[in-house]
């Protein structure tokens with residue numbers, strides 16, 4: 001049995017950063033990753049980086065208005081190759097960052113607990129047992145495959161991972177699920193030149209956003225040709241010759257519809273990757289959704305075992321997994337001050353075109369909490385930088401506490417929103433009055449200067 005100071009199961013953002021931290025401090029580290037295609041984890045291989053590489057390529061493609069479908073297909077094929085070269089370079093770099101360190105051993109195989117301090121690694125050829133008093137679980141999340149007739153083993157049905165391997169641009173793409181992944185892929189494939197239909201089971205699009213923001217998003221995406229079918233209950237996906245036939249009903253009227261497609265993307269959520277881990281023998285408990293239960297220092301129900309990233313449920317973002325690393329670093333080697341309960345508010349961005357970014361409470365949530373608020377809005381049309389870009393769709397919105405003058409929340413549906421939201425986040429984190437952004441000297445013409453007008 002090989003003994004280590006720490007074993008990390010899963011090569012995700014938090015885990016790989018912790019591995020490097022432990023190694024730098026002279027600890028003997030084992031990191032276990034089940035796939036040689038996943039060194040570096042979801043973000044760089046099948047998540048943020050490949051999608052945002054393709055989103056950028058799609059933005060270029062959206063300028064090919066007069067091109068034929070064949071020309072657009074050729075552009076798309078090249079975009080997939082660009083994406084592949086970005087991810088494979090990052091994968092190699094991530095592997096060598098750890099594997100080349102004398103204190104780190106990378107094991108490629110499926111990790112599972114044998115007991116609270118023994119982990120088995122099943123590689124393609126053997127089973128190896130590792131032992132440590134300290135174990136960190138960083139196994140991420142996986143696509144939920146909904147129980148729809150005909151989706152299993154259907155070569156025209158894709159997940160976000162497999163569709164990014166598809167080199168032929170689908171003429172007609174049906175996306176099941178209108179959440180983060182659904183909307184990002186809808187926007188991206190519409191820009192590449194696919195005809196996109198989104199089937200969402202919920203009556204409203206992006207239900208947790210204010211209705212005026214959601215309406216602006218829907219209208220803008222519809223202008224790109226995307227069709228939204230709400231209340232859609234997907235019954236089956238048949239593979240007929242070389243096309244898919246999606247049968248769905250309207251859950252309010254029970255009317256049944258059929259749609260033909262060249263590809264169907266399942267974007268119906270992601271669930272924590274815990275099934276292979278044999279957590280029971282380690283005394284690690286999960287909640288009803290299979291997420292590992294942790295305290296504010298990310299200790300599981302077995303205090304020698306911690307969990308970081310998507311596997312512990314809650315917000316599924318790379319920067320949350322990275323912050324999990326900081327919490328453990330500070331708990332083990334620092335002042336123990338950092339904890340999950342201090343994290344809020346956390347910003348997020350959906351990389352549609354233009355992007356939608358948000359931090360804090362929206363108007364609806366603030367009113368439900370009986371906060372006395374001032375609402376500020378600014379159409380993107382009124383922003384000089386947007387005019388120079390020729391991108392005038394969208395809406396900015398801010399929620400301010402009337403009594404304290406503090407910013408309670410902000411929603412930006414605008415070009416560069418995923419960058420500008422970080423400025424608002426810094427103002428909120430440092431408890432600035434809203435006048436700070438109203439009167440800040442920004443460069444011109446920039447999207448960030450719109451914050452002067454939004455908060456005026």
Ligand SMILES: Cc1cc2nc3c(=O)[nH]c(=O)nc-3n(C[C@H](O)[C@H](O)[C@H](O)COP(=O)(O)OP(=O)(O)OC[C@H]3O[C@@H](n4cnc5c(N)ncnc54)[C@H](O)[C@@H]3O)c2cc1C
Pocket residue numbers: 009010011012013014015032033034035038039040041042043044046047048049051052109110111112138139140141160181273276277308309310311315316317318319321351
């Ligand atoms: C399509 C898509 C787009 C996204 N876009 C964004 C974005 O723009 N911005 C953002 O912040 N977030 C985005 N996310 C979410 C983000 O990718 C995740 O929140 C983040 O990568 C989670 O990292 P993690 O540390 O939890 O682990 P992961 O990076 O998921 O790593 C877990 C690793 O564990 C391995 N593993 C699993 N089980 C075992 C086992 N039993 N043994 C050994 N290894 C195992 C897996 O193969 C994987 O490599 C996106 C996700 C997807 C799917």
Ligand SMILES: NC(=O)c1ccc[n+]([C@@H]2O[C@H](COP(=O)([O-])OP(=O)(O)OC[C@H]3O[C@@H](n4cnc5c(N)ncnc54)[C@H](O)[C@@H]3O)[C@@H](O)[C@H]2O)c1
Pocket residue numbers: 146176177178179180181182184199200201202232233234267268269270315316317348349350351
């Ligand atoms: N920009 C980003 O940061 C980014 C991008 C992509 C993904 N992510 C992460 O990945 C996670 C997963 O994304 P996601 O979009 O898969 O999940 P999600 O939970 O955001 O959305 C899933 C959607 O599918 C709908 N749905 C579920 N089952 C359905 C069915 N059978 N038929 C029709 N609709 C159905 C749900 O109502 C929901 O709207 C997100 O929570 C997010 O944290 C982040």
